[in-house]
Amino acid sequence: MFQGIRFKPRRLIDVSARSLKTSLFGRQNPMPLLIGPTGLNGALWPEGDLALARAAANAGIPFVLSTASNLSIEELASRCNGELWFQLYVVHRELASQMVQRALNSGYKTLVLTVDVGVNGYRERDLRNQFKMPMSYTPKVMLDGCLHPRWSFDLVRPGMPQLANFVSADASNLEVQAALMSRQMDASFDWHALRWLRDKWAHTLLVKGLLNADDAAQRILEGADGVILSNHGGRQLDGAISPMEVLAQTVSKAKAPVLIDSGFRRGADIVKALALGASSVLLGRATLYGLAARGEAGASEVLSLLKADIDRTLAQIGCPDVQHLSPDYLDLPGAAAAVADRSSPTSSQWTGVHA
Ligand SMILES: Cc1cc2nc3c(=O)[nH]c(=O)nc-3n(C[C@H](O)[C@H](O)[C@H](O)COP(=O)(O)O)c2cc1C
Secondary structure (H helix, E strand, C coil): CCCCCEECCCCCCCCCCCECCEEECCEEECCCEEECCCCCHHHCCCCHHHHHHHHHHHHCCCEEECCCCCCCHHHHHHHCCCCEEEEECCCCHHHHHHHHHHHHHCCCCEEEEECCCCCCCCCHHHHHCCCCCCCCCCHHHHHHHHHCHHHHHHHHCCCCCCCHHHHCCCCCCHHHHHHHHHCCCCCCCCHHHHHHHHHHCCCEEEEEEECCHHHHHHHHHCCCCEEEECCHHHCCCCCCCCCHHHHHHHHHHHCCCEEECCCCCCHHHHHHHHHCCCCCEEECHHHHHHHHHHHHHHHHHHHHHHHHHHHHHHHHHCCCEHHHCCHHHEECCHHHHHHHHHCCCCCCCCCCCCC
16 A cells, blocks of 8 residues: 555755654654554563653653553553553453553553454464464474573563563452453443443543544544554454555544554655644554564664654655645545545644643
8 A cells, every 4th residue: 555655746845954743632742653552562572561662752752551561551650751651452341440540540641442353363373373372382482582592581581471461450350350361352342332431531532443434433423532543553354454545534534633553664654644644653563673673772773763764755755844744745546536635634633632
């Protein structure tokens, strides 16, 4: 999808000074990026959640802690003073209530409800590599560990990473215990339940994992402050569309900030999403690759590379400010062009100040 969209640069524009500053839910970010929620970051680097959160804080952008994190909601908040968001998977309503309350108590100001994992995707690569929790020591894992002795030692020294938010949950309720044991999501969680969650969370609430513009508009009407278009990085539903394909249409219908993720590895692709009206882009594997290679320093370097790449792209297309991006800078494939023409509020239009 990214390759099908090309730039139509403007020339003879003063691009000697460029701005990547982005307003998101009443906060000024120095660039239109966030580090998105990924579980088991501690399997890539010791205290991987903290390393990513600190890389985000140093770059001045939000970090989204996953429900499936290896550092608990409370511990991360006590050790990182950057902008922290919490992502919620609903395994059981009671457990969700507890986690929401814990996030509130710990000072998180944005809740991201992920809705594209009602049931787990059939991840053949994980099955082939016998990747599961707790991790199993297959001959391949052992060999890999031996080939990277320092990395393995650092990783296992503090003990195998745990799902910290579940370990510290109150599982006195039998149903909660059963839900924890089964590791299945609550597939009955529907829009009524979204309203239930809205009542529990007084701050910014986003719904992540949408791929349909009408769906997005409806979730906003039901109380969400914004949406995150995502196909979960292509890891959930085989054959799902790219969120880029519904971005312009969603921006025109949702009347609230539309964020996006899945597949972003280059500044130019981030600029394309912003030009189609995305308020910001979440990174998944891009920063995980940096984390796995060099921890916080690696994740920070990925952020610097992407920032430089966005900046360079702005100069190349003759746009001095991310707030000025619009579909006019793009050459879009047929149907997408018609939608973008009709809609096209710029990325700055919906900054989503939550009451
Ligand atoms: C290893 C891994 C773990 C993930 N864990 C979560 C998670 O716990 N919660 C969630 O909402 N999304 C999770 N995601 C999805 C990401 O938030 C995001 O949607 C996706 O990675 C974006 O695609 P990208 O990796 O190509 O940037 C995970 C993705 C990866 C790669």
